[in-house]
Amino acid sequence: MPERAHVTSVEALESFRANLIIYLSKARPTVDEVSADVLRTRLWLQNEQRLHWEGQVRRRTKEFEQAQQTLFSTRISSVHVATDTAQQAYNKAKRALEEAEDKLKRLKQWSRDFEGRTEPMVKQLERLQTFLADDMVKAAASLAQMIKTLDDYAGLAPPSASAEPASPGGQKTPDDTTPLAGQADSALSPPAGQSAGHGEKP
Secondary structure, three states: OOOOOOOOOHHHHHHHHHHHHHHHHHHHHHHHHHHHHHHHHHHHHHHHHHHHHHHHHHHHHHHHHHHHHHHHHHHHHOOHHHHHHHHHHHHHHHHHHHHHHHHHHHHHHHHHHHHHHHHHHHHHHHHHHHHHHHHHHHHHHHHHHHHHHHHHHHOOOOOOOOOOOOOHHHOOOOOOOOOOHHHHHHHHOOOOOOOOOOOOOO
């Protein structure tokens, strides 16, 4: 007779499933936040900062052109004090324009580098998100079903150990060697018409 399985680790499975659910509740928001940070940084570089510095270049170009025109006009008028002031304004506008152009140039380079450096990590994050949202959720559900199955199995009553198989028709098995009473009597009695200890009549 096969032995009954000993189910002793259901509590360990329940504890593992509980820890898995806690892990998922923390890991999924963290991975989602990292993905959101990557997206926000990309949009900040490609949209917000690009538009800002393109606007700065346009504005400072106008200011530089105005300062250049003012300096040219004061040089024609030969007013020394005005020329010095116009020269200072011109130099300031030129530096401001050069700064904006340099910022826009580096921003475009950062955007290209950002895409190349983050793309492999973004793909890994996407695979991790799929794993956590799909595979791990299915694993938690499978553990729940496994725990239920083991609980149901452990609750079944074990088979009786004292039950013995009966022979067909209620007869005794061949192992029973007790002689029948009639067979014992016939084995000890002489045949009819003969007496014990004598042969046949002449």
